[in-house]
Amino acid sequence: MPTRTMKAIRLHEFGGPEVLRHEEVAVPEAGPGEVLVRVHAIGLNPPDWYARGGMPDVPPELKPPFDLPLIPGTDVSGVVEAVAPDVNGFVVGEEVIGLLRFPAALQGGAYAEYVTAPASDLARKPASVDHVHAAGLPMSGLTAWQFLIELGHDHPSPFQAARHRPMRLDSETTVLVNGAAGGVGHLALQLAKWKGARVIAVASGAHETFLRELGADEFIDYTKDRPEEVARGVDLVLDAVGGPGSRRFLHTLRRGGALYPVYFGEFDEDENKKLGVTVTATQVRSNGPQLAELGRLVDAGTVRVAIDSTFPLADARAAHERAARGHIQGKIVLTVPENS
Known part of the structure; x- marks a missing residue:
């Protein structure tokens, strides 16, 4: 019997968007505990370009295994084609x-x-949205959920010894979301509003209308004002940008407040104690049941996934080039023709 083949994007070497090759490869077979999914749309995430580049800045002990050639990507929306016994x-x-x-x-x-896909990583697609919008939900939505709502696992963080424990959110809580227009940020804003919190959104001015439509109570245009100088008495900062600049948000917090950098930076525990604040982070993990909860919020109209742009699978290079330009509003998604 001839081998079934499919189109896929593969890396044979690490580098820029130009290393993404559109090729014909064998269709994989579902192993124990797995489902074969006919993919309709793929959500792009920062780990996609980290993998493409070979993660040169990550210590070897923190790198997952890479076997070239590899097919990148983790976020899918599609239809079950086959199921393991x-x-x-x-x-x-x-x-x-x-x-x-x-x-x-x-x-x-x-x-x-x-x-x-491991069956435990999957959830039913929200019925109220198409595959493009559904594909934008998994990693960004689970990141926002595990930082703000429920961690859902006991795996230690590779960034810190302290276990991340989400702060209780309610009508008495003020949450500042930095990078609020991006994939994680726009979903985190909506989850905080779902819990009743007052939300301050930080982004460039071009995103103000979009973020106010999602429920932002206050907006700070970082191109005009430094949010760390404008905001005060905040209960929680979710810094969806994170990294070395995240520390500047410490002084926006009230005593007893918390800073959650999605991309962990350098912090001084003595400074944190002196200010009376907590800094913790986690690493998002696959979780089908949590994804199902997010899907129910999408179907209820409580959360919506915004789409920045879409590209056919064959144009993955162009999608990565779009990501590199930044200032993304929502998610970038690859689409797979149904008749392919």
Whole structure:
């Protein structure tokens, strides 16, 4: 019997967007505990370009294994094509979404017409949205959920000894979201509003209308004002930009407040104690049940996924070039033609 083939994006070497190759490869087979998904759309995330570049700035002990050639990508929306005999939760023909095998592997295989997925990583696709919008939900939505709502696992963070414990959010809480227009930021804003919090959104001025429509109570245009100089008495900062500049938000917090940098930076525990604040982070992990909760919020109209732009799978290079230009509003998504 001839081998079934599909189109996929593969890396044979690490580098810039130009190393993304559109090739014909064998369709994978679902192993124990897995589902084969016919992919309709793929959400892009920063780990995709980290993997493409080979993660040169990451210490070897923190790098997941890379085996070239590899198919990148972790976020999918599609239809169940086949189910392993030991899988009971899904049936052929169901529409599903998932964050695949993260963070154990950055080569989740999502940039392809078909992908195998652990059934535990999947949830039913929200019925109220198309595959493009559904594909933008998994990693960004789970990041926002695990930072703000429920961690959902006991795995230690690679960045710190302290376990991340989300702060209780309610009508008495003020949350500042830095990078509020991006994939994680715009979903975190909505989750904080769902819990009743007052939300201050930080982004460039071009995103103000968009963020106020999502529920932002206050907006700071960082191109005009330094948010660390404008905001005071904040209960929680979710810094979706993070990194070395995250420390500047410490002085926006009240005593007892917390800073959650999505991309961890350098912090001084003595300074944190002196200010009376907590700094913790976590690493997002695949979680089908949490993704199902997010899907229900999408179906209820409580959360919506914004799409910055879409590109056909064959144009993954252009999608990565769009990501590199920054100032993204929502999510970038790759689409797979249904008749391919």
